[in-house]
Amino acid sequence: MNNYRTIPAAALRETAYELYADGQHGLMSMFANDERELNGNFAIYCLFSVGKKMQIIKAVLSENEELEFPSITPKISAAAWYEREIYDMFGLKPIGHPDLRPLVLHENWQTGIFPLRKDFHSKTPIPTAKKDFNMATVEGEGVFEVPVGPIHAGIIEPGHFRFSQAGEDIIRLDAKLFFLHRGIEKAIEGTPIERAFYRVERISGICTVAHSLSYCHAIESIAGVIVPPRAQYLRALVGELERLYNHVGDIGNLCAGMGFAVGIMAGARMKEDIMRVNEALTGHRFLRGMVVPGGVRLDINNQLTTEIIGMLNKLIPDFNEMIELFKGNDAFLNRVETTGIVPRQAALDLGLVGVGARASGVDVDIRRDFPYGCYSSLNFDVPVYHNGDVADRLWVRVDEVRQTVDLIRQILSQMPQGPLKVDIPAIKPYSSGFGWCESPQGNNIHWLMMGENNTVYRLYARAAAYPNWPALTVAAPGNIIPDFPLINKSYELSYACVDR
Structure with a gap:
């Protein structure tokens, strides 16, 4: 996946608009790279x-x-x-952007220091700038602001929300x-x-498998290696278990x-049952330690298969009852x-992805649209609703839980025999490629450029949460x-996935 259409930066708008075709084609990601050491350019x-x-x-x-x-x-x-991040991290200015x-x-970073340029050292001390950050608000008689966060109750990560409100x-x-x-x-x-890989695997706990798979797919695509069939099925198994416990x-x-x-207690109880199976399968409740470049590290035996099936058999009646x-509670509805x-x-x-897109009538799922691993051999439906409200985002998840349970049963019944891993060979320096998967929150995309001796020259990791967070403002x-x-x-949405 390194067939790039190379153009001068001045032609970017014209070329992108032509591809976009008035919204018929979607922008999946946008990022920059400092390639001055290679060719004197930014890209x-x-x-x-x-x-x-x-x-x-x-x-x-x-x-x-x-x-x-x-x-x-x-x-x-x-x-x-994407363009604001490129400006922050590389100092490449998007002319005509409405909000830079x-x-x-944020406001405490010194102007003119761009941390993803190759000539910036990560241990460089940065003095606190103490600049102002202007939140977007509404002014007028009877309008007031309600700040929420960045520190919240409970253990969620920080995010600041500024509401402009008239009455309620x-x-x-x-x-x-x-x-x-x-x-x-x-x-x-x-x-x-x-x-x-071990840092990539820990970008976000709830997307452990998603980030692992996208990163490994990028490596394997660049290296031109084919992951053994059994490893493909085991990867799909943990990917669907991750989707199941999240949903x-x-x-x-x-x-x-x-x-x-x-509902809170029922969801927590069922999630706990799934995560105990995760731990039995991989040794970790968040499924760390299974996926590795070239395949998987761990195998599954009959006892584990029986444990997974037993969990599913218990889960479905409980889930359906919830x-x-x-559906019978008017106050809830x-x-x-x-x-x-x-x-x-x-x-x-x-450019919404995942549950948020499918609840608003956008029929996307990268497992089906750009299949990876064994997904082209599995049967599943992609639930799509059209009201775009909280209810439809709930019903999409409900349908996907049932689809995921069926997928796990298919994976276990079709599991082929064979090796678990192939070796990653020496990869040509400065070759690059994409890897992707469908996380519980939507498509997850990584782009990797190799350095010398199978090192990372540049990794760009775009989680599903990244394009979905702006939907809250709509x-x-x-x-x-x-x-709210x-x-x-x-x-x-995951905070950690964007705080990479």
């Missing part, structure tokens, strides 16, 4: 889905020219965060994230790909947004129906603040 990569193919634009800027490029955000809203406030670095109604929401950005992409530069837990967590204790409780609507066009414009207006926990939990 901006744009990944588009064009039908059943992926098209990559590579726009180049010489270090001897003005480090700016025409923004594509005015027409492709999904590019807004810092995204990742939310008029506008502005969100500020990236409070715990860890610099993982910078930290693994020059690291052997096997050692870097079941997220459905219970949504009930917490309205204080529905029965869902029937929801009144809270979730027509709450937090994201229309289909907004979902397309923002979903919240028109609702009341007590509904419901709206937020209906997406249940």
Whole structure:
């Protein structure tokens, strides 16, 4: 996957708009790379889905020219965060971007220091800048602001939400994230790909398998190796277990947004049963230690197979009973129906993925659309709803739980025999490629450029949460603040996935 259409940066807007085709094709990701050591250029990569193919634009800027490029955000809203991050981390300025406030670095980072450039050392001390950060608000008689966060009750990670409100109604929401950005992409530069894997695996606990798979798929694509069939099925098994415990837990967590204790406890209990199986299978409740470059580290035996099937047999009747409780509860339905609507066009414009996209009528699933591993041999449906509200995001998850249970049964019944791993050979330096998978939150995409001796020259990791977070600013207006926990939990997005 390194067939790039290389263009000068000045032609980026025209070329991207042509590919975008008025929204018929989606922008899947956009990122930059410092390639001055290789060819004297910076590069901006744009990944588009064009039908059943992926098209990559590579726009180049010489270090001897003005480090700016025409923004594509005015027409492709999904590019807004990507371009702000490129400006923060590389100092490449998107001309015409409507909102160039810092995204990742916030107000305490010194102007003119760009941490993902190759000439920036990660241990360089950075004095605190203490600049102002202007939140987007609404002014007028009777309008007031409600700040929420960045520190929240419980153990969730920090995020700041600023509501502009008239009476009980939310008029506008502005969100500020990236409070715990860890610099993982910078930290693994020059690291052997096997050692870097362990940091990638820990980008986010709830997406352990997703990040592991995307990273390994990128390595294997560049190296041209085929993972053994048994390893492909074992990877799919842990990927679906990760989806299952997330969806079941997220459905219970949504009930917490309205204080529905029965649903909270039922979801937590069922999630615990799944995570105990995770630990029996991999030695870790978050499924760490299974996926490795070239295949998998652990095998499955008859006892574990029996334990997984037993868990599924117990789960489904309990799960169905919980869902029937929801459907028969008018108070519950009144809270979730027509709450937090994201229309289909907004979902397309923002490039939403996963549950958020499918609940708004966007029929996407990278397991089906760009199959990897053994998924082309498995049968499953992709549930799509059309109201784009909290209720439909709930029903998508409900349907996906049942699909996932069926997929796990298929995987176990079709599991082939054979080796678990192939060796990764020496890879040509500065070759690059993509890896992807469908995480519980949507498609997860990694891009990797190799360095010398099988080291990482540059890794870009785009989790599903990244394009989905901006949807909250569309979903919240028109609702009341007590509904925001419901709206937020209906997406249940990871903070850690963007704080990479």
